[in-house]
Amino acid sequence: MKIDVLLQYPQKNFSQAIQDLGFEKVISARPVLGGDINHAYKLEVASKSGQIEVIFMKANSRQNADFFRTEVVGLQAIASLGILKTPKVLAWGIDEGNNNPLRGPCSFLLLEFLPPTAKASNYWETFGQNLARFHLADCSHLAPHREATIPPNSQSKNFGFTIDNYIGATVQKNQGKSSWVEFFRECRLGPQFQWAARYFSPKQQQANEKLLDRLETFLPEPERPSLLHGDLWGGNVYTGTDGQGWLIDPATYCGHWEADLAMTRLFGGFPRKFYESYHQVHPIPRDFASRLDVYNLYHLLNHLNLFGASYLNQVLDIVTSLS
Numbered sequence: 001m002k003i004d005v006l007l008q009y010p011q012k013n014f015s016q017a018i019q020d021l022g023f024e025k026v027i028s029a030r031p032v033l034g035g036d037i038n039h040a041y042k043l044e045v046a047s048k049s050g051q052i053e054v055i056f057m058k059a060n061s062r063q064n065a066d067f068f069r070t071e072v073v074g075l076q077a078i079a080s081l082g083i084l085k086t087p088k089v090l091a092w093g094i095d096e097g098n099n100n101p102l103r104g105p106c107s108f109l110l111l112e113f114l115p116p117t118a119k120a121s122n123y124w125e126t127f128g129q130n131l132a133r134f135h136l137a138d139c140s141h142l143a144p145h146r147e148a149t150i151p152p153n154s155q156s157k158n159f160g161f162t163i164d165n166y167i168g169a170t171v172q173k174n175q176g177k178s179s180w181v182e183f184f185r186e187c188r189l190g191p192q193f194q195w196a197a198r199y200f201s202p203k204q205q206q207a208n209e210k211l212l213d214r215l216e217t218f219l220p221e222p223e224r225p226s227l228l229h230g231d232l233w234g235g236n237v238y239t240g241t242d243g244q245g246w247l248i249d250p251a252t253y254c255g256h257w258e259a260d261l262a263m264t265r266l267f268g269g270f271p272r273k274f275y276e277s278y279h280q281v282h283p284i285p286r287d288f289a290s291r292l293d294v295y296n297l298y299h300l301l302n303h304l305n306l307f308g309a310s311y312l313n314q315v316l317d318i319v320t321s322l323s
Contacts, residue, residue: 011093065107074250120243127245128277144176262295
């Protein structure tokens, strides 16, 4: 994958970024719901001819500009497979002044604005089929590398990603591993257990280590890695301008497709017809349900580390049941 040269490096000025997109000025900036991590705005911008358009903006502190750099790479990676749509990336950068919606130094990401749109009648069937095709697609060009330009004919089957990124506000390690179990142990569960160490008694720590040591008894190795969204709960599937499901807020990496599908079950689940349509294209093993807790332990640990002890009992229950 070749990262768009214009998006490799941050813009140094918010106003300049707006002008480089062909607009003269920002008419209005209205706060909108944008999750727990970033500020989000609906920007009305005017072209030199006076035409008004709308774009979407995320903003955070200057220190968190890497959130947006990695999101750009993730969105481009998803779009590179040509199966599932994402909002178009317009610009990202760091503004040292106060001529921006935050009225002070900030980092920012500008995206295509997706207006409220009714779901198509086949919304969940189509999304299930497309996600299955997405998981079946060759993602070897996105395997772990440290260069902005990835060799187009790379045959690497490593698990990981071109860069480290974030799951929420937590660093997500994506160093290449030749084994899915090794990757999930060393780059997913292991770091989260370490960051959450203050919540565990010595006995509980032993149970955590036992689970990590026995991880290969729970998780199968896939035939090959799949590109994953990485944070696939309902809030990150958004109705696009075509009435179909688009992906937003990625935490992308190459892993076992079961991890994506497991997270769709974590916070209430998707409609039944989504899973039936997925299964028609990419059969789901009968024993998949037995692995849901192992996969979703990663996300519960992350919520424990981000939001506190209200998630501790869920984590302990899963570890106890598996160890």
